[in-house]
Amino acid sequence: EAGVAQSPRYKIIEKRQSVAFWCNPISGHATLYWYQQILGQGPKLLIQFQNNGVVDDSQLPKDRFSAERLKGVDSTLKIQPAKLEDSAVYLCASSPIAGGADTQYFGPGTRLTVL
Amino acid sequence: LAKTTQPISMDSYEGQEVNITCSHNNIATNDYITWYQQFPSQGPRFIIQGYKTKVTNEVASLFIPADRKSSTLSLPRVSLSDTAVYYCLVVYSGAGSYQLTFGKGTKLSVIP
Numbered sequence: 285e286a287g288v289a290q291s292p293r294y295k296i297i298e299k300r301q302s303v304a305f306w307c308n309p310i311s312g313h314a315t316l317y318w319y320q321q322i323l324g325q326g327p328k329l330l331i332q333f334q335n336n337g338v339v340d341d342s343q344l345p346k347d348r349f350s351a352e353r354l355k356g357v358d359s360t361l362k363i364q365p366a367k368l369e370d371s372a373v374y375l376c377a378s379s380p381i382a383g384g385a386d387t388q389y390f391g392p393g394t395r396l397t398v399l
Numbered sequence: 400l401a402k403t404t405q406p407i408s409m410d411s412y413e414g415q416e417v418n419i420t421c422s423h424n425n426i427a428t429n430d431y432i433t434w435y436q437q438f439p440s441q442g443p444r445f446i447i448q449g450y451k452t453k454v455t456n457e458v459a460s461l462f463i464p465a466d467r468k469s470s471t472l473s474l475p476r477v478s479l480s481d482t483a484v485y486y487c488l489v490v491y492s493g494a495g496s497y498q499l500t501f502g503k504g505t506k507l508s509v510i511p
Contacts, residue, residue, distance in 0.1 A: 317499075326486050326502050326503045327486075342498070375443075377442070387433070388445065390441075390442025390444070392441055393440075
């Protein structure tokens, strides 16, 4: 069974530029999560989708971050414009069903460096 | 706001049992506690999940006291390959919604 795929693996941009990350979850998984993980900290949930609907985006900085899940499968996370403090690893995860008790399967992450 | 607390780091010799505790205030009565392991440059990987008392699988045990204000991940007879960061994940729920909250992680170093 293929795991969660993310691309790119690494991205370096200058502040005020835009960037987009892509995630392909495990086939058949209804729920998709985007996390931000700053060096030395635990992952912080940015947004959670169930199929193509948003379940929780309370910690998503909506003035600069946006996310969508196309047809309930793939997802993209965009930052526009980027700030220095956005430097982090962006993790995508998926789970078979909705709910906090569900086991999450994580991708390898995209490491973003904002200069 | 929900908050979880873990020790920043722990050291252990190979073959010893390691216990990592996570404190989580005010989790609701029907929320699970999950532990993940993370190696450098990888995403977290599921280890174990529990709701109350004790859960055991092939790699770890999870102890949750009756008050559910903390949980302890137990790794029996650790090896060098267990060197990683361990996170607890707690779900805080209420008013029809829930908030997933990871701890800051405990860096376990296994010494030969």
